[in-house]
Amino acid sequence: MSRSSPQAPDAQTDALPRQQRTYSIGELARMFEVTPRTIRFYEQEGLLAPTRQGQKRIYREKDRVRLKLTLRGKRLGFSLAEIREVVMMYDAMPDGNARQLKRLLEILADKRANLERQLEDIRLMRMEIDDVDQRAREVLRQLDQEA
Amino acid sequence: MSRSSPQAPDAQTDALPRQQRTYSIGELARMFEVTPRTIRFYEQEGLLAPTRQGQKRIYREKDRVRLKLTLRGKRLGFSLAEIREVVMMYDAMPDGNARQLKRLLEILADKRANLERQLEDIRLMRMEIDDVDQRAREVLRQLDQEA
DNA sequence: CAAGCACTTTACGTTAACGTAAACCTCGTC
DNA sequence: GACGAGGTTTACGTTAACGTAAAGTGCTTG
Numbered sequence: 001m002s003r004s005s006p007q008a009p010d011a012q013t014d015a016l017p018r019q020q021r022t023y024s025i026g027e028l029a030r031m032f033e034v035t036p037r038t039i040r041f042y043e044q045e046g047l048l049a050p051t052r053q054g055q056k057r058i059y060r061e062k063d064r065v066r067l068k069l070t071l072r073g074k075r076l077g078f079s080l081a082e083i084r085e086v087v088m089m090y091d092a093m094p095d096g097n098a099r100q101l102k103r104l105l106e107i108l109a110d111k112r113a114n115l116e117r118q119l120e121d122i123r124l125m126r127m128e129i130d131d132v133d134q135r136a137r138e139v140l141r142q143l144d145q146e147a
Numbered sequence: 148m149s150r151s152s153p154q155a156p157d158a159q160t161d162a163l164p165r166q167q168r169t170y171s172i173g174e175l176a177r178m179f180e181v182t183p184r185t186i187r188f189y190e191q192e193g194l195l196a197p198t199r200q201g202q203k204r205i206y207r208e209k210d211r212v213r214l215k216l217t218l219r220g221k222r223l224g225f226s227l228a229e230i231r232e233v234v235m236m237y238d239a240m241p242d243g244n245a246r247q248l249k250r251l252l253e254i255l256a257d258k259r260a261n262l263e264r265q266l267e268d269i270r271l272m273r274m275e276i277d278d279v280d281q282r283a284r285e286v287l288r289q290l291d292q293e294a
Numbered sequence: 295c296a297a298g299c300a301c302t303t304t305a306c307g308t309t310a311a312c313g314t315a316a317a318c319c320t321c322g323t324c
Numbered sequence: 325g326a327c328g329a330g331g332t333t334t335a336c337g338t339t340a341a342c343g344t345a346a347a348g349t350g351c352t353t354g
Contacts, residue, residue, distance in 0.1 A: 026330065036331085041312060055319075055332055069275070072268050077224025079310075090279055098290050101283050108280050115269050115276075121219050122262050122269075128216070129262075132237050133255050136248050143245050173300065183301085188342060202302060202349075226340075 023059040025050075031064075032071055042070060045080050047087060076118065086111065170206040172197075178211075179218055189217060192227050194234060223265065233258065 025036045042048050043057075047070050050057040059067075066087060073083040089096075089104045096104070172183045189195050190204075194217050197204040206214075213234060220230040236243075236251045243251070 024331080035313080037314085038312065040332095045311090057331085069272075072272060074311095075224065075268050076265060076272065077222065081310090086276075086279070093279075093283060093286060096283075096286060098287060101287050101290075104283050105280065108276050108283075112273070112276055115273060118223060118265070118269060121223050122265060125216075125219060125223065126259070126262055129233075129255050129259055132233070132240075133252065136240060136243075136251050136255070139240060139243060140245060140248050143248075171300080172302095182343080184344085185342065187302095192341090204301085221341095228340090 019061050021061060023064060025057050025059070028059055028064065028067060032067060034071070039067065042067065042080070045084065047080065047084055076115075082111075166208050168208060170211060172204050172206070175206055175211065175214060179214060181218070186214065189214065189227070192231065194227065194231055223262075229258075 023031075025039055028039055029036045039048065043050065048059070048063050048066055050059045050063055052058065069087065070080070070083050074080075085107055086104075089100065089107065092100060093104070170178075172186055175186055176183045186195065190197065195206070195210050195213055197206045197210050199205065216234065217227070217230050221227075232254055233251075236247065236254065239247060240251070
């Protein structure tokens with residue numbers, strides 16, 4: 001929508017190796033269908049750390065990925081705190097001491113277990129939905145015949 | 148814990164065909180590891196409809212199943228409103244008019260789509276977790292060798 | 295009959311995750 | 325130079341999903 005002018009150099013157009021591209025908050029917001037407010041909030045919660053150009057926030061590829069992961073986590077019902085737990089430790093990894101790393105492994109195992117349970121939950125809920133669907137269609141057929 | 152006395156007939160012990168068993172709010176709470184408050188709240192939100200014996204709530208098998216489904220939905224990140232949407236329409240099905248039923252089918256398709264996306268999200272997140280796990284272990288090995 | 299459970303209602307409190315509004319800067323452009 | 329489109333900060337508002345506390349009811353048990 002409103003993509004009228006032949007060249008609208010949103011920031012950089014493209015043709016950049018993606019690793020060097022930068023994004024404005026509005027661009028990111030549109031890409032992921034969230035509001036700028038949400039993105040600022042995630043920063044405040046320590047999930048994003050854009051640099052500044054003057055007072056404007058500049059987002060790099062890394063931030064974009066983090067945002068993507070965060071939103072994915074949210075769709076799976078994780079809290080921002082949980083997501084931060086993983087994301088931040090991931091960053092602290094390279095120079096991580098052993099205790100931190102072991103803690104990270106624990107958290108990961110935890111998340112994994114969580115995901116497995118979700119898989120099972122999905123499987124069950126699918127079956128139930130299929131069942132309800134089936135019944136609904138049958139009742140509908142009945143109604144159609146009566147008419 | 149505190150299962151000392153030889154026979155503690157919580158309500159009915161067992162041996163009942165399950166369809167006739169009834170539960171107190173405390174029993175259900177323990178079974179699903181939630182508080183009674185939560186169960187009362189779900190009733191208030193129209194997700195449960197226990198009968199009464201005097202002023203005490205009596206839950207039947209149907210209510211237990213509903214609670215189970217509700218909690219499963221919650222683990223998958225659905226809101227109580229979304230859950231109610233399905234659960235209530237399911238109950239309204241037998242005498243459902245055609246429009247209601249078609250609406251129900253829509254909702255079901257919607258939920259299904261949601262689940263599919265979650266499956267994909269889980270797949271991706273798994274891969275990322277595995278990746279982080281891998282890296283963490285490597286760093287740990289390094290540290291062990293240095294020591 | 296007092297004490298102790300398990301249950302009840304009523305009502306106010308709390309947390310997470312933003313929404314919304316106001317007031318201000320800073321460009322490019324008409 | 326006014327203005328509109330985007331960005332900024334600050335701050336208060338809102339919603340969902342319960343937690344928590346107070347005060348009362350009813351049974352059965354030492």
